[in-house]
Every structure is written in structure tokens, then in C-alpha cells.
Amino acid sequence: MTFGTKVPAKYFDGVKARSHAATATLIQMPDGDVLQIAVEGGKVLYWGAKDLRELQDQAGSGGIVLSHSEFPSARLVISDKGAADMIRKVGVNLGRQDRAPGTWRKVMGWGGAAVGSVVLLIFVIIPALSDTMAGLIPAEQEAALGRGTLRQIENLLGADEDGLACSTTAGDAALAKMTRRVLGDLDPGYDLNVQVFDNSMVNAFAVPGGNIVLFQGLIDASDTPEEVAAVLAHEIGHVVKRDPTRLALRSAGSVGILGLMLGDFAGGALMLILAERLIAASYSQEAEAAADRFAFDRMRAAGLPVEPFAVFFEKLQAEHGSTPSLLSHLASHPDLAARAAAARDAAQDIGDFTPVLSPSEWDALKTICKG
Amino acid sequence: MDGPDPDVMSPKWVTADYLGSATPLFWLGLRTSLLTLLTLGLYRFWARTRVRRYFWSSITLEGDPLEYTGKGLEKFLGFLIAVAFLAVYLGIFQLILSFLGLSVFSADETGEFGGALQLAWTQASLILIVPFIFYAQYRARRYVLSRTQWRGIRFGAEPAAWGYVWRALGHWIVTIISLGLLAPRMVFWLEKYRVDRTWFGNTRFEQGGTWTMLYPAMRHIFIAFALLAIGALLIFGLQSGFSVLFFMVGGVWVYFGLVYFRVESFRILAQHKSLGDIGFKSTVRPSEIFWTQILGGVLASAVAGLFFGVLFGMSVGILGTVTDLEGAAEQFFETGLETVQPQVWLGFAAMIVSYLLFLLLYGVFLMIFVIQPILERYVKATLIENAGALEDVEQRLRDDMVEAEGFADALDVGPAI
DSSP, rough: TTOOOEEEEEEESSSSSOOOEEEEEEEOOTSEEEEEETTTSSEEEEEEEEEEEEOOOSSSOOOOEEEEEEEEEEEEEOOHHHHHHHHHOHHHHHHHHHOOOOHHHHHHHHHHHHHHHHHHHHIIOOOOOOHHHHHHHHHHHHHHHHHHHHHHHHHHHTOOOTTTTTTTTTHHHHHHHHHHHHHOOOOOOSSOEEESSSSOOEEEEEEEETTEEEEEHHHHHHHSHHHHHHHHHHHHHHHHHTHHHHHHHHHHHHHHHHHHHSSSOOOOOHHHHHHHHHHHHHHHHHHHHHHHHHHHHHHHHHHHHHHHHHHHHHHHHHHOOOHHHHTTTSSSSSHHHHHHHHHHHHHHOOOOOOSOOOOOHHHHHHHHHHH | OOOTTTOOOOOEEEEEEEEEEEHHHHHHHHHHHHHHHHTTHHHHOOOHHHHHHHHHEEEEETTEEEOOOOOOHHHHHHHHHHHHHHHHHHHHHHHHHHHHHHHSSOOOTTSSHHHHHHHHHHHHHGGGHHHHHHHHHEEEEEEEHTTTEEEEEEEEEEEHHHHHHHHHHHHHHHHTTTTTTHHHHHHHHHHHHHHHHHHEEEEEEEEOGGGGGGGGGGGGHHHHHHHHHHHHHHHHSHHHHHHHHHHHHHHHHHHHHHHHHHHHHHHHHHTTEEEETTEEEEEOHHHHHHHHHHHHHHHHHHHHHHHHHHHHHHHHHHHHSSSHHHHHHHHHHHHOOOSSHHHHHHHHHHHHHHHHHHHHHHHHHHHHIIIIIHHHHHHEEEEEEEGGGGGGOOOOOOOOOOOTHHHHHHHTTTOOO
């Protein structure tokens, strides 16, 4: 198509569902090219080239479907490919989106409301509600839940029917003595059930309802019973604050909202898991730091030094290194170096102190899994 | 093309046509899926819109295509509105349900039974969301109709979502109580509710017929259940070996029976739909749809799997050149990227990328091997009587629908295309 040639076209006026035959001609004008549309029945329309809009992503070969920016319902269909290419050359605004005034303001406004809604939910409402609800669950219920969780963890670690818990008369007595010393006159709100699992991991954890587990590996890695006592105090801190239950509730709430936001697309599940881990990690790191502070207080109240706690972290750090900054956001615990530093800050020189276990009791505890 | 001479009164049947093909759809699907992945899902509203424009413009009647006038920004805005309302509601909802689950269902000592109960509780609690799902589905349909036009004239649906919600709930309850036997009743009445409130321009659609006319469409479901029942009887009888055979065949037959019901009921319902003086007919065949779905699905998995195999194989090859993989992994987690050989993190990154690309390609292949062919069959099997009367249909007012199909997007219950 060149200027002046007539091409056949179809015209829809957007008033009735009728197809009108038409011819279209490109005319060069001083203040902009114009598409002259002669519709059957005598009507002649003039659509300026800068007002032409093209419909995108259309099936069908060649051709072009045009609308006018001021008459959004009318359509002009030209099947000839040459004509379509010519119009694409002269139509300077073919791809422009004509939006109603105020659209961007609406998008910004609702975008802000959506973000605000989600932020409020994840950082204020869910934590507050989880904490309240964790307090409402009856303690016996939680204890039963915790025992069930323990079974599942044992299975995960490859236990047989006898379970992973170690027990010797002397070892149990030593453990009970340590627990009493660390607890002092504090009422944890549950019947504490402290066990040692026969596993080489250097770790300890608490499950809902007052159940605490220390791994044999942690005891092996400790040089003094005060190091173990510090870790026990930390875990008791989790129990007293009902952390396992609170954090489980928080995760439940945030997973739901994240699924909502991310929607359904390829790779979406991966993003959901990452995002959920990030949020869980931030809740968790906060709880871990609080448990550390609880441990400092307990050790001081029991007349025990806090320094062994710092030594323990520094030992772990020497063996395993610090968390690379990339992964520190995903870690459930704050960085080891930071924890060691916090413990050092809290440590005071208390001079002589009554050891938490006598040498024979310490031996008994170290061999609790050999009985 | 002009319409028929209005003086000719005899009704005339015309067929619809389908113009779309695999290659342009493949590239459109691939481009939009990649952009969606790269924008962490944000582009998905524009992606959906573009793909719909392609599908809609593939469908033509009397040589003139359907047009989808929805915009990506509009869909995105709808989603934001939904999130702003739903976020607080759903988050608190989930929390309360978890709390009730934890406190009401106590785990017994073994932990397993309690775990199962808790799982059942979370599933059961979804029932409370169901009314919103029906609401969202009606609104989504209304939005898509309001953004569809032919020859410049808009389709539309009346704002009747809440009426749909309580009817749908009632019908589902009846269907469940009747163990599925009264399903045709539900299908008919809900279809009638939707269709009687659907418009093209200033003319209203109407669904005629009765619900009992859909029972022939249930025939293969009944056959399947008969097979399963025989299998069950054989277990208690003598031939327990044969019962497995009956269960297997019965299971596959149930799947075929569901497809058969969906296609046949569509066909029967279409025959009784009308738009003013205009009538409809469909010659679509259930077996065609069934085989397209199965073979297309297999083809999509196979081709996507092939790409995945090649990419995954390459990444394994890269990792294979590393001598101490376990040590390298430990090193990575402890000291970070700097100290680890490039092959290691390159290899792991390649594995993740190949998995994501597989998911993406599978979605695109499903579109060109299953969704488009099935759509094409339905369209080409559509017959319209007295199409000339369409020329007299006049334009209807634009239905604003600011929240678009946001609720359906948020709850993930939107239309398939």
C-alpha cells in the first residue's frame, strides 16, 4: 500500500453487531497522515495516524486490527499484509495504552494498601495473635503434642523401637541436679522433661510442652559441665516462652498469606518455600536471641559463670566457621560470632563458684549413653 | 463480508472457525512465561492477558474474530484490591484454624494418629473458604465476559454473585448427600443461573431444557462404578485375582466417564441454549477430547522431559568434573561463594535453572498440545442457527468491574485459560 491506494477493509461501528465493507486510503496531510475510511452506505471517516491503535497478540496471518483512541468501540480490520506494514510505519502511537485518568493513582493506592495489609499481618498481627494463642493452649495438650513430635524426630534420626533416649541411674541423677541448679526457684510452667539422645550432632532442642533434648555430641564437645548447663538454660528459655508452639503458629499464618501473594506460576513453589523460610528465620532469630538472654540471667541467678557459654560458641565457630552473609538471612539462629560476642558482654568475673556437677557426676553424664 | 439478505427468512446454520496454531502460541507462551519467572511472578497478569488475546482472536464467526479487551494493569489492580482485603482475613483465619487444630486435637503418645487428625482438620477447614470460592468464580466469569466482544459489541453478565453462592452451596450439599447421583441437577441449575444472566449486547442468553436430559451424559460414570462394584464383590467372592483387573479398568473408566460427562453435558446444554432468535448446536465428541487430553499430556511431558534431561545432564556433567563434591558443598556453606570452585556453584545453579525451565516448558507445551487443540475442537464443532439475527444486536454499557477477577486470582480459582 502506498499513499493514495485504496485497500478493502471491514468496519465495525461498535453500535450494532454488523460488519460493514469499506475501503481504506492513506492520505498525506501537512499536519499528519490520515486514514480515510469509506464505509458502504456513504459514510466517510477520517482517522488521524497518531490516533490509531493496534490490537496486540492477534492470531491470524498478516493483517491488522485498528481502533481509534477516541472511539474505543469501533474497529477497522485490514487483511492485506502490505497495507498492514505500511500502517505500522505511519502509525506512531499504535502501541500506546490509553488509560483512564487516575489509573496510576488507583494502582499506587491499592498497591500501598496491599503491601501495608501484608506487612501489618506478618509483622504485627500474626506475631501478636500467635503469642496469645500459644498461651491459650492447655499445658497438658502441649506436653502431649511435644511427646508426639519427639517420636517423629526420633524416627527421622533412625531410631529403633527403644528410641534414642539414654538413661543410666547416675547419668539421670546428674542431669536432674543440673536442671534443678539452672532452674533455681523459677516455675517454667510445665513439668520439664530433659533427655539425652544418642546422636553425634552438636545440638539441643525443645519441643512444645517442656520436653528438652540434648544430643550426646553436644556433651562430648563440652569441656566443662557449665557449658552444658548454659545450653540447657537456653533451651529452658524456649520452654518458658512457649517458643516452639508460637513459632509453629506464626509459620502457619504466614504461609497462607505468602501463597496468596505469589500466585500460581512455574517456579512459584520454590519462591514460596524461600520466602517462608526467610520469614520463619527472622521470627526464629529473634526468639533465639531472647533465649540466649534468658540463659545469661539464669546462669547468674544460679551463681554460675556466663563465660562458658561464650567459650562454647567460640569453639563451634572455630570448627565450622561463621555463616556466610548470603545464608545468614535463612539461618534459624543468629550468627555464631554475634552470639559469642553477646555472651562475652554478659560475662562477669564471679570468682569462685560452686561447679554445677562434681567430677564424678560429670563423668556419669558424659557416659549416660553407654549404660 | 455482508450479512445475509434480511428478506430471506429461512434459518441458516453457520460454523465457527479457529485460526490459532502451535508455533505462534509456543513463542508467545515461552516469552510470557520467561518474563513471569524473571519478575518473580509479577508479570503473570500481563502474561495471562496476552495469551487470552491470542486465544480469543483465534475464534472467528462469519470471518470476524472474538476480541479480548482486558488489560494486564486492570488484572493487576484487581489482584491488589483482593490482597488488601483478603490478606488480613486469610492470615488470621489460617492462624485461628491452626490454633484450634493444635488445642482441640491432642496428639496421642505415638504422634501419628494425632498428625493425621490435624491434617484432616486443615483440609476440612478449607470448607469455610468455599463460599468465597464460588463468589470469586462468578465474579471472574463476569469479568471475562465483560472484556469479550465480537464485531465491537460487548458480552456481559449480571452482578448476581451472592445469589450464585448460596445456590451453589445448596446444590453441592444435595449432590454430596445423594452420593453424586443428583449431580446433573446441580450442573443444569447452576448453568441455567449463569446463562440466563449472560448477555451479548442488548440480547439475553437463555438455557432451556430440563435437568433430567443430562442423565445420558452420566452413562460412562455408571458403567465405571458398576465395574468397581464388581471388583469389590469379587474380593468377597472367589476370584480375588480378577478383582484387581476390574479395579484397574474401572479406575481408568471413571476418568473417561468424567470427561464424557463434561463434554456430553456441554453438548446437550448447548443444544438448548438460545440468544433471542438465535440457536446453537455442538457436534463435539467426548472420545476426541479424551484422547487429545491424554496424548497431548503425554507429549507435553515427554518433550519437556527431553529438554530437562539434556540440561540436567549437562549440569551433572559440570559437577562430575569436581573431585570432592561433599567437601566442596561443606566449604560452600561455611565460607561462602568465594572459596569454592566455579564448577561447583555453576553446576548447582544449572541444576536449579534446568528444573525451573522444565516447569516452564511443560506449561507451554500443555498449552499447545492440550489446551489449544481442545479449544479448537470445541470451536469448530459449534454451529449457530439464524446468525443473521446477530446483526440487529445493539451495544451494551461497559461494566466497570474495578476489582477485575482479583479474588479468583488471589484464591487461585480463576478460569483455566
